[in-house]
Amino acid sequence: MTNALDFGSAALAPGETLDLAFTGAGNGFSVDAINVTLSPLAIFDLRAPLVETLDEAADFTLPAIAGISPNVSTPDGVLNQTAASFGVNATGTGDVTSQIDDGVGVDESIDLMFDQDVYLEWFTLSSFSSTDMFELMLPGMAPIVFGGSDLFTGTNVLNLNAPLLPAGQKARLQFASGNGFSFDGFAVSAAPVTVSNVVPEPAAGALFLIAGAGLCVRRRRHSA
Numbered sequence: 520m521t522n523a524l525d526f527g528s529a530a531l532a533p534g535e536t537l538d539l540a541f542t543g544a545g546n547g548f549s550v551d552a553i554n555v556t557l558s559p560l561a562i563f564d565l566r567a568p569l570v571e572t573l574d575e576a577a578d579f580t581l582p583a584i585a586g587i588s589p590n591v592s593t594p595d596g597v598l599n600q601t602a603a604s605f606g607v608n609a610t611g612t613g614d615v616t617s618q619i620d621d622g623v624g625v626d627e628s629i630d631l632m633f634d635q636d637v638y639l640e641w642f643t644l645s646s647f648s649s650t651d652m653f654e655l656m657l658p659g660m661a662p663i664v665f666g667g668s669d670l671f672t673g674t675n676v677l678n679l680n681a682p683l684l685p686a687g688q689k690a691r692l693q694f695a696s697g698n699g700f701s702f703d704g705f706a707v708s709a710a711p712v713t714v715s716n717v718v719p720e721p722a723a724g725a726l727f728l729i730a731g732a733g734l735c736v737r738r739r740r741h742s743a
């Protein structure tokens with residue numbers, strides 16, 4: 520598209536503002552249009568009453584929202600919803616069972632796994648102060664460290680910038696430092712269909728096919 524500036528899959532979380540400011544250089548320009556994709560978001564609340572019927576187990580699968588069904592698990596202890604929080608009750612005594620912490624010397628963690636490719640949009644965390652930190656571990660990537668209340672874009676909302684999590688693989692949220700926090704919930708969106716699923720049109724030339732495949736991908740992303 521002429522004059523289009525593509526921001527890729529940059530995500531704007533609820534309550535977050537996109538600022539477009541003139542830097543003082545040059546003689547100005549016009550913003551003719553802004554094109555955004557409204558992916559159907561699947562927002563899961565780990566403090567919902569439903570979860571109390573599933574927790575105190577090492578893993579459970581939540582009912583699908585927007586066609587997406589997450590499996591939530593922990594490698595040590597059991598998952599535990601309490602009155603206002605969701606944490607891990609680690610094996611052993613002395614743990615704060617309502618938080619993700621290191622109460623018994625274990626860096627507690629929670630794994631998310633989905634039955635389809637998803638983008639991780641945001642986590643909601645509470646009791647997460649400037650001294651609390653966790654690591655987000657994604658398949659084939661170095662751990663990403665999150666910490667500090669300055670990272671939040673809305674009330675308890677932590678924008679993850681939509682990394683891709685392939686179907687059947689785990690994203691791990693692991694305690695790193697601080698005094699623990701509650702994993703209140705998370706939001707994901709469905710990832711677009713892969714290019715290999717695009718059916719080429721038989722009568723078209725090679726150049727047209729390349730252009731057509733690109734167009735299909737863009738359309739699928741925008742309508743996802």
Ligand SMILES: [Ca+2]
Pocket residue numbers: 571574575599600601
């Ligand atoms: Ca419980």
Ligand SMILES: [Ca+2]
Pocket residue numbers: 606607608609614615616617618619620621622627
């Ligand atoms: Ca705990």
Ligand SMILES: [Ca+2]
Pocket residue numbers: 646647648651697698699700
């Ligand atoms: Ca804390």
